[in-house]
Amino acid sequence: MQYQETGGTSPVVQPRCPAPTVDVDRSDPHYRAWLKEAVRKVQADANRSADTHLLRFPLPESWGIDLYLKDESTHPTGSLKHRLARSLFLYGLCNGWVRPDKPVIEASSGSTAVSEAYFAKLIGVPFIAVMPRTTSREKTRLIEFHGGQCHLVDDPRTVYEVSARLAVETGGHYMDQFTYAERATDWRGNNNIAESVFEQLRLERYPEPAWIVATAGTGGTSATIARYIHYGQYDTRVCVADPENSCFFDGWVENSAEVSCDSASRIEGIGRPRMEPSFVPLAIDRMMKVPDAASIAAVRALEQAIGRKAGGSTGTGLWSALKIVAEMVERGEHGSVVTLICDPGDRYLDKYYSDAWLAEQGLDIGPYSAALDGFLGTGRWPRH
Numbered sequence: 001m002q003y004q005e006t007g008g009t010s011p012v013v014q015p016r017c018p019a020p021t022v023d024v025d026r027s028d029p030h031y032r033a034w035l036k037e038a039v040r041k042v043q044a045d046a047n048r049s050a051d052t053h054l055l056r057f058p059l060p061e062s063w064g065i066d067l068y069l070k071d072e073s074t075h076p077t078g079s080l081k082h083r084l085a086r087s088l089f090l091y092g093l094c095n096g097w098v099r100p101d102k103p104v105i106e107a108s109s110g111s112t113a114v115s116e117a118y119f120a121k122l123i124g125v126p127f128i129a130v131m132p133r134t135t136s137r138e139k140t141r142l143i144e145f146h147g148g149q150c151h152l153v154d155d156p157r158t159v160y161e162v163s164a165r166l167a168v169e170t171g172g173h174y175m176d177q178f179t180y181a182e183r184a185t186d187w188r189g190n191n192n193i194a195e196s197v198f199e200q201l202r203l204e205r206y207p208e209p210a211w212i213v214a215t216a217g218t219g220g221t222s223a224t225i226a227r228y229i230h231y232g233q234y235d236t237r238v239c240v241a242d243p244e245n246s247c248f249f250d251g252w253v254e255n256s257a258e259v260s261c262d263s264a265s266r267i268e269g270i271g272r273p274r275m276e277p278s279f280v281p282l283a284i285d286r287m288m289k290v291p292d293a294a295s296i297a298a299v300r301a302l303e304q305a306i307g308r309k310a311g312g313s314t315g316t317g318l319w320s321a322l323k324i325v326a327e328m329v330e331r332g333e334h335g336s337v338v339t340l341i342c343d344p345g346d347r348y349l350d351k352y353y354s355d356a357w358l359a360e361q362g363l364d365i366g367p368y369s370a371a372l373d374g375f376l377g378t379g380r381w382p383r384h
């Protein structure tokens with residue numbers, strides 16, 4: 001007791017001696033030196049990196065519409081998750097969550113884990129990826145290549161709790177991309193994906209796109225793009241394309257966070273069983289539910305159009321972007337539309353580029369490929 005209270009009706013506080021300052025100093029010069037060095041290494045990696053290209057998808061000149069692809073497959077770890085992993089590591093480091101020698105753990109369908117394994121190695125901490133067993137073999141190989149460890153689970157819905165448990169057991173940090181993606185990313189600028197796209201469109205004939213089409217895994221990319229557009233007072237609209245096995249579309253339509261989906265998405269990187277905290281539905285203008293066979297038909301059409309293979313999610317976005325282009329053609333509107341190449345196709349040769357896999361999955365891309373061919377030839381989107 002530092003103060004003594006006298007009895008009676010009017011208590012008088014009488015300091016007997018000055019109250020000592022309570023002071024707990026946990027600052028550790030070794031940790032702070034490590035932190036400084038870790039942040040420098042992550043920033044230096046960004047400083048050495050070039051921006052990603054904004055490619056053009058060829059459309060007939062007479063349409064007066066330009067379709068662009070932001071090629072996120074050329075990051076050092078091959079996907080748009082390179083941006084996210086960098087942001088999450090900086091956020092975790094600056095928050096004091098990522099500590100020397102303590103593992104970083106992540107629940108991932110693969111791409112984030114590949115990029116995080118790279119950054120974990122860069123700053124010298126162990127990395128464990130908790131992933132569905134169905135994740136492509138090439139991704140587990142890449143995680144291991146970057147020095148990460150793969151912890152495979154049978155039920156994709158358990159990745160969150162397994163990650164949290166591993167973090168407790170190891171004293172490590174569960175990065176939790178599905179919660180933190182939207183807030184770890186600088187949405188106002190700092191060369192985020194949206195700022196980069198708008199900067200690269202500056203000298204185009206339609207520099208302010210009518211639409212940007214994204215897909216959603218964490219939801220972070222679509223949140224960043226939408227917020228940036230609103231903040232910059234642009235008229236651009238944001239469409240999110242959702243694959244078959246995902247609850248985002250229903251959750252957005254019903255404006256409910258309670259929806260769920262029981263089957264795992266076949267389109268790696270996108271489509272989730274629950275409404276992820278990083279998905280910001282009210283910032284999104286429009287959503288489309290895209291059949292998986294359409295996504296795969298579109299990503300194969302991409303190769304015919306620009307000579308590049310990409311992952312399934314690129315096809316999901318491209319299918320929606322082409323549908324929007326078709327609507328613009330029908331209305332006689334001119335302008336530009338942007339979508340993303342999310343990751344490269346060489347990770348999926350035995351999946352989206354394998355006819356045996358398609359047959360095994362019962363996917364018939366024939367009608368969708370014919371629809372795309374017809375559209376690109378005539379400008380008319382087939383009616384069903």
Ligand SMILES: *Cc1c(COP(=O)(O)O)cnc(C)c1O
Pocket residue numbers: 079080081111112181215216217218219220221222268269270311313314342343
């Ligand atoms: C994560 C991911 C997406 C979606 O990005 P989010 O920002 O997480 O919504 C799309 N495609 C691929 C291949 C991905 O890995």
